[in-house]
Amino acid sequence: DSGVTQTPKHLITATGQRVTLRCSPRSGDLSVYWYQQSLDQGLQFLIQYYNGEERAKGNILERFSAQQFPDLHSELNLSSLELGDSALYFCASSARTGLGNTIYFGEGSWLTVV
Amino acid sequence: SQQGEEDPQALSIQEGENATMNCSYKTSINNLQWYRQNSGRGLVHLILIRSNEREKHSGRLRVTLDTSKKSSSLLITASRAADTASYFCATGWNTGNQFYFGTGTSLTVIP
Numbered sequence: 001d002s003g004v005t006q007t008p009k010h011l012i013t014a015t016g017q018r019v020t021l022r023c024s025p026r027s028g029d030l031s032v033y034w035y036q037q038s039l040d041q042g043l044q045f046l047i048q049y050y051n052g053e054e055r056a057k058g059n060i061l062e063r064f065s066a067q068q069f070p071d072l073h074s075e076l077n078l079s080s081l082e083l084g085d086s087a088l089y090f091c092a093s094s095a096r097t098g099l100g101n102t103i104y105f106g107e108g109s110w111l112t113v114v
Numbered sequence: 115s116q117q118g119e120e121d122p123q124a125l126s127i128q129e130g131e132n133a134t135m136n137c138s139y140k141t142s143i144n145n146l147q148w149y150r151q152n153s154g155r156g157l158v159h160l161i162l163i164r165s166n167e168r169e170k171h172s173g174r175l176r177v178t179l180d181t182s183k184k185s186s187s188l189l190i191t192a193s194r195a196a197d198t199a200s201y202f203c204a205t206g207w208n209t210g211n212q213f214y215f216g217t218g219t220s221l222t223v224i225p
Contacts, residue, residue: 002156033213043157043202043215058214090156101206102147103213105156 002025004106006091008047012112018079021109025093031055032074033094033103034066038087049074050096081113117217118146118186118203125224133190135219137203138183146179147213148188150199157202160188187212195225 003026013019025032034046036059042051045058049068060066068074078085088108094101118139127133136144145164163179163186164169170177176189180185190197200220204213 001156004156035215044216045214088154088215092157102159102162103204104159105149107156108154 002104002106004074004091004093004104006089006106006109008109009107010110010112012114013081015081015113017081017113018077019081019111021076021078021089021091023074023076023091023093023106025074026104027093029093029095029104030072031094031096031101031103032068032072033092034060034074034076035090035092035105036087037090037108038084041087043090046076056063078111083113085089086111118214120201120203120216120219122219124174124220124222126224127193129193129195129223129225131193132222133193133197133223135188135201135221137186137188137216139186139203139205139216140184143184143205145182146177146186147204147206148175148177148186149202149215150215151202151218152199160201161174188225190221193221193223195223197221198223 005024030051032049037043046060050058066076092103092105092106094103118137121136147162148160151157174191179186200218202218
């Protein structure tokens with residue numbers, strides 16, 4: 001158990017809908033990352049937050065947004081969903097940003113768009 | 115792309131044999147990490163090697179790093195069926211702590 005908690009574990013929704021994925025980082029971790037894993041794209045870095053502020057953006061679509069709250073949990077919002085958004089979405093956390101930090105992954109949220 | 119690329123994409127060995135997988139990357143890095151992912155599960159951190167290190171050991175794992183060739187290798191000795199998983203390298207570089215993952219090596223250890 002990495003200590004990173006993600007909900008829901010599985011989600012099925014229709015195209016055009018909006019969903020919110022939730023992540024609770026490990027106790028004390030300030031940095032949260034979101035990754036998308038799909039068969040054709042591999043593991044893609046989406047976005048990173050550190051202590052409530054956006055730190056870095058990767059391949060995140062404009063239809064997607066995220067935030068980190070004062071209690072350090074994070075949410076990833078996916079809107080106007082398309083079939084191609086079906087993927088496993090991971091949240092990860094680390095103690096701080098900077099170099100040499102191990103990041104710990106949650107078990108992921110399986111999103112299926114039908 | 116800053117992503118690492120693992121090689122081979124798939125590897126099948128007998129239990130007890132050693133498994134070697136390689137990772138190549140494109141930019142200068144500060145550290146490189148290896149992760150394991152069992153099918154449909156989260157990634158588990160295995161080992162981190164810093165750019166000023168050449169080799170690191172952890173149990174049956176040995177990682178090497180050659181920054182001049184921008185490559186790393188992960189050796190799993192005396193493999194077990196439980197080692198069956200996908201293995202990813204992740205590169206951490208200068209402008210923050212975003213880690214970019216390669217496409218992974220799928221390892222199958224046959225009992």
